[in-house]
Amino acid sequence: MKIRTKLLIILLILAITPLLVVTAIEQSALRLLGNEFAKSSGERLQERSEDHLFTITKAGADAFQRGGRSLQTAIETQALAAQHRLFDQSPPQPRRRPRLASSLDTGIDLPDDYAPSPFHTGESPDGEPVQLSVSFHEATFVLAPNADPEHTAEQMLRLTGLEDFFSTLTAHQSNFTLWQNISLESGLHLSYPGHTGYPDGYDPRLRRWYTDTVEADRTIFTMPLVDASLGRPILTGSTPIRDPDGNIIGVASGDVRLDALAASVFLPQQWQNDARAFLVRDATEDPETPTLEILISRSYDDQQLRWDIPIQTNFLTADSRETRDTFRRIAEGKSGVVSLTIADAPAVFAYAPLNIDFRGRQVALVVAVPRTEVVAEATAARRFILERTNQQLAANIATILLVTGIVALVAFIGSRRFTRPILELSEAAKRVAEGDLDVHLKAADSEHLDELVEMARAFDAMIPKLRDQLRLRTSLDLAMEVQQALLPTKPPEFPGLDIHGLSAYCDETGGDYFDFLTIEPFGPERLGVVIGDVTGHGIAAALLMTTARALLRTHASLPGSLAETISAINRALAEDSLEGRFMTLGFYIFDEPAKTIRWVNAGHDPAILYDPASDSFEDICDAASGTSGGGIPLGIEASWEYEEAVRPKLTSGQILVIGTDGIWEQSNPQSQMFGKDRLREVVRRNAGRSSREIATAIVEAVHAHRDTVPQSDDITLVVIRAV
Numbered sequence: 130m131k132i133r134t135k136l137l138i139i140l141l142i143l144a145i146t147p148l149l150v151v152t153a154i155e156q157s158a159l160r161l162l163g164n165e166f167a168k169s170s171g172e173r174l175q176e177r178s179e180d181h182l183f184t185i186t187k188a189g190a191d192a193f194q195r196g197g198r199s200l201q202t203a204i205e206t207q208a209l210a211a212q213h214r215l216f217d218q219s220p221p222q223p224r225r226r227p228r229l230a231s232s233l234d235t236g237i238d239l240p241d242d243y244a245p246s247p248f249h250t251g252e253s254p255d256g257e258p259v260q261l262s263v264s265f266h267e268a269t270f271v272l273a274p275n276a277d278p279e280h281t282a283e284q285m286l287r288l289t290g291l292e293d294f295f296s297t298l299t300a301h302q303s304n305f306t307l308w309q310n311i312s313l314e315s316g317l318h319l320s321y322p323g324h325t326g327y328p329d330g331y332d333p334r335l336r337r338w339y340t341d342t343v344e345a346d347r348t349i350f351t352m353p354l355v356d357a358s359l360g361r362p363i364l365t366g367s368t369p370i371r372d373p374d375g376n377i378i379g380v381a382s383g384d385v386r387l388d389a390l391a392a393s394v395f396l397p398q399q400w401q402n403d404a405r406a407f408l409v410r411d412a413t414e415d416p417e418t419p420t421l422e423i424l425i426s427r428s429y430d431d432q433q434l435r436w437d438i439p440i441q442t443n444f445l446t447a448d449s450r451e452t453r454d455t456f457r458r459i460a461e462g463k464s465g466v467v468s469l470t471i472a473d474a475p476a477v478f479a480y481a482p483l484n485i486d487f488r489g490r491q492v493a494l495v496v497a498v499p500r501t502e503v504v505a506e507a508t509a510a511r512r513f514i515l516e517r518t519n520q521q522l523a524a525n526i527a528t529i530l531l532v533t534g535i536v537a538l539v540a541f542i543g544s545r546r547f548t549r550p551i552l553e554l555s556e557a558a559k560r561v562a563e564g565d566l567d568v569h570l571k572a573a574d575s576e577h578l579d580e581l582v583e584m585a586r587a588f589d590a591m592i593p594k595l596r597d598q599l600r601l602r603t604s605l606d607l608a609m610e611v612q613q614a615l616l617p618t619k620p621p622e623f624p625g626l627d628i629h630g631l632s633a634y635c636d637e638t639g640g641d642y643f644d645f646l647t648i649e650p651f652g653p654e655r656l657g658v659v660i661g662d663v664t665g666h667g668i669a670a671a672l673l674m675t676t677a678r679a680l681l682r683t684h685a686s687l688p689g690s691l692a693e694t695i696s697a698i699n700r701a702l703a704e705d706s707l708e709g710r711f712m713t714l715g716f717y718i719f720d721e722p723a724k725t726i727r728w729v730n731a732g733h734d735p736a737i738l739y740d741p742a743s744d745s746f747e748d749i750c751d752a753a754s755g756t757s758g759g760g761i762p763l764g765i766e767a768s769w770e771y772e773e774a775v776r777p778k779l780t781s782g783q784i785l786v787i788g789t790d791g792i793w794e795q796s797n798p799q800s801q802m803f804g805k806d807r808l809r810e811v812v813r814r815n816a817g818r819s820s821r822e823i824a825t826a827i828v829e830a831v832h833a834h835r836d837t838v839p840q841s842d843d844i845t846l847v848v849i850r851a852v
Contacts, residue, residue: 640670
């Protein structure tokens with residue numbers, strides 16, 4: 130047998146044990162990775178779905194609110210127009226005679242545009258579909274059963290001719306308002322567009338929107354009613370009509386189709402069958418049991434709808450602490466998204482307030498989606514990832530079984546001549562795999578120069594190199610652990626500030642540094658925030674950073690101004706640092722008693738201040754304080770004396786971002802840097818979020834920008850948001 134064949138057999142036998150160990154480790158790691166990836170992916174998808182639901186709800190609430198304000202403007206304008214017509218001192222001069230709604234039933238002398246309207250559809254009392262014919266050129270009048278025809282005749286003459294006015298209002302609400310009405314205390318009722326279909330005995334003065342408006346004496350929105358002509362649920366906005374002395378003589382109103390309101394909430398296709406949208410009103414009587422009244426739901430199919438019978442609204446009562454807290458937030462006019470279980474049905478609720486008057490109670494839009502639907506995408510992603518992981522595991526196991534069988538077969542037919550050296554080599558390999566790096570092969574001492582002996586000698590020569598590599602790897606891991614331990618584990622708690630810091634090295638160790646100092650002489654009401662960047666990265670940068678940190682913490686506890694502290698640190702670093710090695714540093718002190726921010730900037734990029742109130746950015750290094758607080762990097766010139774700058778403290782909502790150049794100098798595959806303009810845009814988009822979320826968004830934006838390009842420098846970031 131050729132030596133190459135013998136060597137192949139030896140290598141295969143040696144491969145059995147490491148292969149099995151590595152395979153077991155790989156199988157465990159692969160399964161763990163699959164589970165973790167499935168979990169994290171599922172959580173991200175679920176968060177995205179919940180954010181999407183909240184965005185839909187907020188947009189729907191905005192659409193509701195715009196529609197409500199539009200309707201309020203329309204009915205208040207109607208009331209003014211009616212007052213002007215009714216109390217005009219000149220004789221009425223209508224261009225056409227008033228038209229009673231009942232005259233349309235005769236089929237004689239109809240308006241020239243009188244035709245069925247696809248928007249004005251509903252159901253008859255018998256449940257049959259109804260499509261009313263309407264006229265947009267003429268309004269129609271209805272007299273209540275006890276109305277005085279002589280008294281209302283002049284009112285009809287004065288109100289006739291308002292069609293052009295109504296048409297102008299309708300043009301802005303063509304898919305929103307069903308009817309526009311003027312109802313007087315005399316029993317006269319005007320409706321536009323003109324139509325018939327009123328039931329016998331119809332008296333607008335007895336309708337809830339009329340009585341509630343007179344009682345409230347202001348513009349209001351009333352509870353849902355059934356339209357007398359179409360038999361469908363409507364929402365009515367109404368406002369008083371007054372005489373010159375301010376007395377209420379009637380009500381101007383506008384009726385809105387509830388399905389037109391519901392159409393304001395645009396749900397994704399996958400949620401349309403199971404999602405529910407509600408317009409709710411705070412109906413809490415006992416603070417211990419918050420209650421919501423459902424004003425509008427997707428349908429009222431469970432009721433027999435009649436125009437002369439009030440619609441029965443439903444109530445949601447809190448049955449758990451989390452539900453009570455959510456209902457209270459809705460009653461307080463807040464918005465959000467939360468997972469709740471109501472009536473044993475787990476669902477995700479998104480809610481947003483509406484600033485419209487429903488008899489003085491807070492109104493909100495609530496969209497509820499079964500939790501299984503919200504997490505469906507996340508569940509599918511988890512299932513897919515786990516299936517692929519299991520497939521990979523099965524393939525690995527099959528491969529291992531095949532290789533093991535081949536190796537066992539080769540071992541069975543191997544020559545006894547090579548049993549002893551092969552076993553020796555195999556035993557040595559096992560000991561090395563167990564961590565014993567003092568192994569020595571006897572075959573390496575042989576004077577024979579065949580391939581087996583050379584392999585033994587090569588194996589022995591490999592051990593010291595492996596030992597060195599392991600020692601270096603262990604040292605790097607330890608250095609990484611030590612350096613990570615030097616960074617703050619959590620942000621400090623400081624009055625009025627939401628703070629978060631993070632650091633991501635591109636190697637095992639790096640030269641970036643940030644810290645939060647609450648030691649003397651600052652005091653408990655003063656917070657020191659430090660961020661630094663050593664030239665380069667790796668072990669050398671990490672050592673300089675560690676030295677600077679030790680110097681900074683030592684000198685910061687000594688008496689003296691901030692500028693004196695930084696100057697002292699600079700002198701110490703300049704004496705010991707290697708040529709070409711230096712460190713930029715920004716040291717900021719938030720002084721709560723003095724209501725100021727003091728800082729010294731040693732060659733570091735200025736902090737970026739964003740004010741959402743004015744949507745403006747400012748580099749605070751350029752603040753008008755008598756000095757910029759700037760200077761050269763630390764470790765260059767020992768005699769340099771640094772200066773301190775000061776500015777007023779942050780106001781509510783302002784955001785201060787302090788970072789290293791690893792953020793804005795990161796390039797993408799097209800060699801374009803991330804830049805500070807992109808950084809400012811990320812801060813602007815996330816200004817309403819917490820400091821942790823803003824910092825995370827910035828890092829994610831940098832990673833998305835670099836795409837396949839490796840991270841070129843350490844990234845360190847501190848975000849401070851005034852609350």
